[in-house]
Amino acid sequence: MLVLEPDGVWTPQGLKTGHVVEIEDGWIIGVVPAPRHPVSHPLPGRILLPGLVNAHSHAFQRAFRGHVQWRSAEHDDFWSWRDAMYAVASRLDPEGVEAVSALAFLEMAEAGVTRVGEFHYLHHQPDGTRYADPDELARRVIAAAMSVGIRIALLRVAYARGGPGVPLRPDQARFGDADPDDVLAALQRLDGATADPRITLGLAPHSVRALDADWLRALSAFDGPVHAHVSEQPAENEAAIAEHGASPLAVLADAGLVRGGFTAVHLTWPLAGDLELLQAAAGSVCVCPSTELDLGDGFLPVEARLRLPLCLGSDSHARIDLFAEARDLELHARGLAGRRNVLTPPGQRHGLAHRLLQAATVAGDRALGGAGQGIAAGAPADLVAVDLRRTAAWGVPPLEAIAFTATPEWVDTVWVAGEPIVSGGYHPKAEAIRARARPWLG
Numbered sequence: 001m002l003v004l005e006p007d008g009v010w011t012p013q014g015l016k017t018g019h020v021v022e023i024e025d026g027w028i029i030g031v032v033p034a035p036r037h038p039v040s041h042p043l044p045g046r047i048l049l050p051g052l053v054n055a056h057s058h059a060f061q062r063a064f065r066g067h068v069q070w071r072s073a074e075h076d077d078f079w080s081w082r083d084a085m086y087a088v089a090s091r092l093d094p095e096g097v098e099a100v101s102a103l104a105f106l107e108m109a110e111a112g113v114t115r116v117g118e119f120h121y122l123h124h125q126p127d128g129t130r131y132a133d134p135d136e137l138a139r140r141v142i143a144a145a146m147s148v149g150i151r152i153a154l155l156r157v158a159y160a161r162g163g164p165g166v167p168l169r170p171d172q173a174r175f176g177d178a179d180p181d182d183v184l185a186a187l188q189r190l191d192g193a194t195a196d197p198r199i200t201l202g203l204a205p206h207s208v209r210a211l212d213a214d215w216l217r218a219l220s221a222f223d224g225p226v227h228a229h230v231s232e233q234p235a236e237n238e239a240a241i242a243e244h245g246a247s248p249l250a251v252l253a254d255a256g257l258v259r260g261g262f263t264a265v266h267l268t269w270p271l272a273g274d275l276e277l278l279q280a281a282a283g284s285v286c287v288c289p290s291t292e293l294d295l296g297d298g299f300l301p302v303e304a305r306l307r308l309p310l311c312l313g314s315d316s317h318a319r320i321d322l323f324a325e326a327r328d329l330e331l332h333a334r335g336l337a338g339r340r341n342v343l344t345p346p347g348q349r350h351g352l353a354h355r356l357l358q359a360a361t362v363a364g365d366r367a368l369g370g371a372g373q374g375i376a377a378g379a380p381a382d383l384v385a386v387d388l389r390r391t392a393a394w395g396v397p398p399l400e401a402i403a404f405t406a407t408p409e410w411v412d413t414v415w416v417a418g419e420p421i422v423s424g425g426y427h428p429k430a431e432a433i434r435a436r437a438r439p440w441l442g
């Protein structure tokens with residue numbers, strides 16, 4: 001029995017002070033005002049949140065953080081960045097994939113993340129040849145998450161072409177599958193091999209540009225969370241209209257993929273009818289503010305922010321800071337709308353901080369197939385203690401301090417299923433994981 005006694009517990013009902021959180025066998029069994037058992041962990045000055053959830057990650061892309069910021073190409077945009085990213089993808093062998101993924105997941109754990117949605121598309125050898133174990137790289141990525149101790153939803157990507165009528169480029173050969181059954185079979189194999197409850201699976205049709213309508217229809221047989229890149233770039237919309245006469249989201253919907261449990265990643269350029277379609281299907285949007293700005297993608301429109309459930313991802317890992325991603329949901333909306341408090345629910349004191357922290361926690365968990373219960377009896381004990389004993393938080397209401405000022409350095413202790421993976425800001429494998437990744441960075 002673990003009994004945590006922080007200064008405050010952020011629950012689905014709001015911030016509770018004077019409460020303890022009781023944990024047994026990895027589960028929260030109570031959030032109660034008076035301890036029924038001796039307090040095992042006094043946490044003065046700290047606020048307890050549900051673990052942060054990073055719902056969209058390409059872990060291997062951590063390898064080239066900062067190394068593509070100096071490009072002097074006359075025209076540098078999403079597409080030229082993608083060429084640089086493919087070059088990095090081509091030189092990672094299984095050891096490199098695992099080492100760099102572990103580094104990304106370590107950084108997430110240190111930043112309070114307890115669950116990642118890994119949008120995994122490195123499947124084969126650089127020339128497209130299968131590994132002896134066709135799921136080698138998926139298993140490596142899963143092993144990386146397990147070595148750090150965070151939960152992983154492996155979103156197994158389907159990728160079949162370079163664009164409408166265009167075969168895979170040589171530097172895309174690692175991503176490709178021969179037919180949709182290969183993708184569904186890979187998911188079945190991985191499912192059979194993953195008894196650990198920290199590991200779950202989902203399907204990721206990469207994008208409408210990477211799959212034709214027959215592929216999309218065949219993939220709709222999958223039962224579980226589905227994530228896809230949708231309308232990140234205007235060129236993607238133009239290609240979908242030319243090929244299908246419909247928006248990328250409408251094409252996915254026609255194939256039967258847009259339903260409860262569907263997450264549109266980015267949606268920076270939704271077309272007419274897309275928001276209504278996603279709303280009717282009870283789907284959500286995964287916003288990746290730092291990557292979307294880093295790549296010059298644009299901004300999710302304000303109307304979409306107001307109408308749809310939002311979760312967050314650090315995507316290319318130019319930055320891993322879910323607090324910052326969460327506040328950017330609101331700050332970018334202010335920049336777009338020319339006013340303050342755009343996402344604030346009417347009449348709710350602390351409502352904006354509550355909403356932003358939901359995007360960084362329970363909404364991501366739901367998008368990955370979890371129950372998204374937050375800190376409540378019956379929920380998994382995935383928790384983060386944020387330390388407010390610092391000048392920057394002095395005199396600031398706690399939830400607003402976290403939503404509008406916190407950085408990963410404020411993360412004190414992180415528990416997954418009741419086990420501490422980060423204590424006092426320190427992960428016990430940090431040095432070893434960093435050293436293993438070092439040869440692959442750059």
Ligand SMILES: [Zn+2]
Binds near residue numbers: 056229265
């Ligand atoms: Zn992505």
